[in-house]
Amino acid sequence: xxxxxxxxxxxxxxxxxxxxxxxxxxxxxxxxxxxxxxxxxxxxxxxxxxxxxxxxxxxxxxxxxxxxxxxxxxxxxxxxxxxxxxxxxxxxxxxxxxxxxxxxxxxxxxxxxxxxxxxxxxxxxxxxxxxxxxxxxxxxxxxxxxxxxxxxxxxxxxxxxxxxxxxxxxxxxxxxxxxxxxxxxxxxxxxxxxxxxxxxxxxxxxxxxxxxxxxxxxxxxxxxxxxxxxxxxxxxxxxxxxxxxxxxxxxxxxxxxxxxxxxxxxxxxxxxxxxxxxxxxxxxxxxxxxxxxxxxxxxxxxxxxxxxxxxxxxxxxxxxxxxxxxxxxxxxxxxxxxxxxxxxxxxxxxxxxxxxxxxxxxxxxxxxxxxxxxxxxxxxxxxxxxxxxxxxxxxxxxxxxxxxxxxxxxxxxxxxxxxxxxxxxxxxxxxxxxxxxxxxxxxxxxxxxxxxxxxxxxxxxxxxxxxxxxxxxxxxxxxxxxxxxxxxxxxxxx
RNA sequence: GGUCGGGUGGCCGAGCGGUUAGGCAGAGGUCUGCAAAACCUCGUACAGCGGUUCGAAUCCGCUCCCGACCUCCA
Numbered sequence: 001x002x003x004x005x006x007x008x009x010x011x012x013x014x015x016x017x018x019x020x021x022x023x024x025x026x027x028x029x030x031x032x033x034x035x036x037x038x039x040x041x042x043x044x045x046x047x048x049x050x051x052x053x054x055x056x057x058x059x060x061x062x063x064x065x066x067x068x069x070x071x072x073x074x075x076x077x078x079x080x081x082x083x084x085x086x087x088x089x090x091x092x093x094x095x096x097x098x099x100x101x102x103x104x105x106x107x108x109x110x111x112x113x114x115x116x117x118x119x120x121x122x123x124x125x126x127x128x129x130x131x132x133x134x135x136x137x138x139x140x141x142x143x144x145x146x147x148x149x150x151x152x153x154x155x156x157x158x159x160x161x162x163x164x165x166x167x168x169x170x171x172x173x174x175x176x177x178x179x180x181x182x183x184x185x186x187x188x189x190x191x192x193x194x195x196x197x198x199x200x201x202x203x204x205x206x207x208x209x210x211x212x213x214x215x216x217x218x219x220x221x222x223x224x225x226x227x228x229x230x231x232x233x234x235x236x237x238x239x240x241x242x243x244x245x246x247x248x249x250x251x252x253x254x255x256x257x258x259x260x261x262x263x264x265x266x267x268x269x270x271x272x273x274x275x276x277x278x279x280x281x282x283x284x285x286x287x288x289x290x291x292x293x294x295x296x297x298x299x300x301x302x303x304x305x306x307x308x309x310x311x312x313x314x315x316x317x318x319x320x321x322x323x324x325x326x327x328x329x330x331x332x333x334x335x336x337x338x339x340x341x342x343x344x345x346x347x348x349x350x351x352x353x354x355x356x357x358x359x360x361x362x363x364x365x366x367x368x369x370x371x372x373x374x375x376x377x378x379x380x381x382x383x384x385x386x387x388x389x390x391x392x393x394x395x396x397x398x399x400x401x402x403x404x405x406x407x408x409x410x411x412x413x414x415x416x417x418x419x420x421x422x423x424x425x426x427x428x429x430x431x432x433x434x435x436x437x438x439x440x441x442x443x444x445x446x447x448x449x450x451x452x453x454x455x456x457x458x459x460x461x462x463x464x465x466x467x468x469x470x471x472x473x474x475x476x477x478x479x480x481x482x483x484x485x486x487x488x489x490x491x492x493x494x
Numbered sequence: 495g496g497u498c499g500g501g502u503g504g505c506c507g508a509g510c511g512g513u514u515a516g517g518c519a520g521a522g523g524u525c526u527g528c529a530a531a532a533c534c535u536c537g538u539a540c541a542g543c544g545g546u547u548c549g550a551a552u553c554c555g556c557u558c559c560c561g562a563c564c565u566c567c568a
Contacts, residue, residue, distance in 0.1 A: 031568095032568075035566090170497085172497075173497090246568065251567095283562070283567095321506080321507060325499095326561075327506090332519085336518030338518090343517085387515075390508070404531095406524095465528075469528080484531075490531090
């Protein structure tokens with residue numbers, strides 16, 4: 001039995017709740033993955049990085065987590081009724097599955113670049129057509145679905161009347177949906193009610209992706225795959241369901257309707273929603289052009305940034321805001337994140353070489369323990385990464401002070417230093433999922449730099465300042481910074 | 495128009511009844527051959543107007559701005 005003090009904000013109840021797993025020690029988590037008809041954009045990345053931290057923290061607490069994140073490769077309609085996959089295929093002159101594979105690969109590459117852990121299961125919508133058809137059966141059997149010309153619709157009005165569940169998550173009232181629903185939707189005339197949505201759609205002749213079903217040759221509705229796949233791999237009722245804020249309605253609302261409509265139970269206890277990534281104050285969005293691709297951000301090839309920022313700097317930047325807050329991406333903010341990130345990573349290196357002779361009960365121990373415990377409390381409070389990071393920066397000051405002698409080594413016990421090492425590492429790498437990008441330069445560079453530093457030190461000892469400064473300045477031009485400390489010099493990439 | 499969420503110091507961003515958030519930038523200092531790095535100190539803040547309270551950035555009301563969803567989006 002794992003004890004936790006974890007509190008999460010549940011979108012369903014609109015308040016923070018203690019996380020109590022259905023099965024002690026186990027957590028089932030479903031996160032809506034990407035629709036693979038285009039390159040992933042940064043907004044997707046922010047959401048998946050957020051859930052990556054959530055996943056990592058649950059693992060850190062000791063839970064056995066089944067993390068399911070789907071790939072939607074069918075059923076996602078455009079305004080004109082064309083399937084996204086089919087449209088992608090037509091434009092690129094490819095098989096629909098070729099499109100799906102191409103962008104799935106790209107998505108996976110980007111997830112790796114952002115250092116996210118892979119989900120336990122990554123099911124594809126097209127691999128679960130049978131399960132979806134089965135769910136349509138159940139919904140019809142329970143009286144919440146009706147067929148029109150080979151398509152099947154979910155009867156939202158009847159569902160709302162019978163269960164009172166429709167609209168709870170997104171705060172919508174069915175009468176308002178009647179009044180406000182647009183009438184330019186596909187097959188509007190087939191629906192009994194404007195807010196009804198397709199769970200199975202009959203395919204037109206030229207439609208590329210289609211399957212046989214009792215109702216027609218067609219394809220499943222957009223929301224259905226998540227209901228079917230979460231049920232298949234996590235059961236009728238699981239712990240956490242996550243996704244971007246913009247999926248609350250209609251996607252998640254309809255998902256809930258389908259799950260309750262087919263098996264009678266609310267699929268998930270806790271609904272977690274990430275907020276949007278903004279750029280210059282506006283939602284970053286594929287459709288309105290206010291966007292920068294991850295690659296452009298890394299290379300700096302975009303009018304929105306003055307230079308490139310590394311993946312870990314971007315990840316760090318994202319973690320400096322809370323997942324439920326909007327995060328405004330600006331060049332200035334990224335520069336600040338870059339400096340902060342490097343400072344933390346440098347401190348981590350410094351930490352490795354710190355030693356203390358005092359075994360226990362040194363004067364600063366309790367203060368340091370407070371900072372560390374505080375960081376874990378922050379994570380327990382709905383995964384408050386910006387606060388946890390703030391504590392880490394307090395530790396950075398302690399670490400640097402110990403190194404430079406502003407704090408005497410006798411003021412901190414060796415066991416406390418060990419605790420700093422353990423916690424710093426756990427939070428930074430295991431939980432927040434950051435990594436030190438400068439570590440990748442193994443090979444002869446370290447040895448070379450040692451030699452250069454020794455030669456420069458020789459020059460300095462001889463008061464040969466021109467030589468000493470030439471070495472420093474030339475290295476600087478190569479983006480290598482020399483840092484002269486009390487115990488000799490060290491270096492790092494700028 | 496409906497629903498929801500915001501407006502915090504130069505920028506980003508936590509907090510959400512009494513405590514220094516933190517990062518970056520800026521000012522002064524320590525250290526240094528000089529510089530950088532590091533450390534120390536400092537500054538200016540809670541959109542506006544009322545109210546509740548011993549006490550409000552934090553609660554209530556009004557006003558003004560901004561954003562999201564309502565239509566594909568993480």
